[in-house]
Amino acid sequence: MCKLLLTFMLLLLIASCRDLVYDEFPSFKGVPVVNSLISADNLIVAHVSLASKIDKNPLKGIESASVLLLADNIFVEYLLPLEGGLYMGGSLAEYNKIYTCEVTIPGYQKVTASTFLPSPMSLHSVEHTAIAGKDHEGMTYPSVKITFRNDPTKKYYYEVVIRLLKPDKEIHATPINPNDPVLANEGLPLFLFSNELIKGSNCTMTLNYITGSASRFSQSGELRTTLYPFILELRTVSYEYYSYVRSMHLYNTGRYPEYGLNANIAFPLYSNVLNGYGIFAGFSSVVYDTIFPSY
Secondary structure, three states: OHHHHHHHHHHHHHHHHOOOOOOOOOOOOOEEEEEEEEEOOOEEEEEEEEEOOOOOOOOOEOOOOEEEEEEOOEEEEEEEEOOOOEEEEEEEOOOOEEEEEEEEOOOOOOEEEEEEEOOOOOEEEEEEEEEEEEOOOOOEEEEEEEEEEOOOOOOOEEEEEEEEEOOOOEEEOEEOOOOOHHHHHHOOOOOEEEOOOOOOOEEEEEEEEEOOOEEEOOOOOOEEEOOOOEEEEEEEEOHHHHHHHHHHHHHHHHHOOOOOOOOOOOOOOOOOOEOOEEEEEEEEEEEOOOEOOOO
16 A cells, blocks of 8 residues: 555656646836946947846847937937947047936936946056965966055955966956955955055055866876966956946856755846946956966
């Protein structure tokens, strides 16, 4: 009797696993989405689209919008439509200005967003260390020590981008073991930080990184991160840029948790777009000469 009951329960479980689940999504009126990342000394580009319900893919750009650009509340230009919802201006972005974008789409409320484009900070020196430590699997990783100018009288936000020049493509290095006090204070494994703990006019910090590939050292058999030539870029970013990148990291971590260790957690993406979604942010940058590290 017991075996019969177990067999019946097993068949019931198998049958239930084969049921098809249908999702009914409620009606959803499109919401304007504006995305623009302004870079000092470059033309300004914005993408305009409509957010739709979850099963709507792909989303199409809006080509009938009016995109007005202001700098310090003074008219600059109307961005001209290209294709796919892209709009481009003809003037270069200038730092130390507040840029405002006003987007008008027929049938929707006017969408607005603003961001302050900060001035760049000079890089004084960049030093590379081929073996800075080992991870939990015994693989060595390198580090970069940089010294740059800081203005302690104002709140600034920075991002360091290590652009690895692989033979077939360029990628960004991945942070590992952020033990620098300024980076550790942020609580996230990113090369993104504020000057909250930086008190002087200059800052020196060490950034540990990996390149995504490794090999065995022929003499000792030690597992080492593969080194590539790289370009180091120091960005002075807007508060909106800083907030969005942090929220994007948390969003991706919650959406794609480490298998078997964490549960999926919904984390909202930061947006500074009024009457819509998206991000309107900017940065200024300085770039250091290409470095060719070796063991």
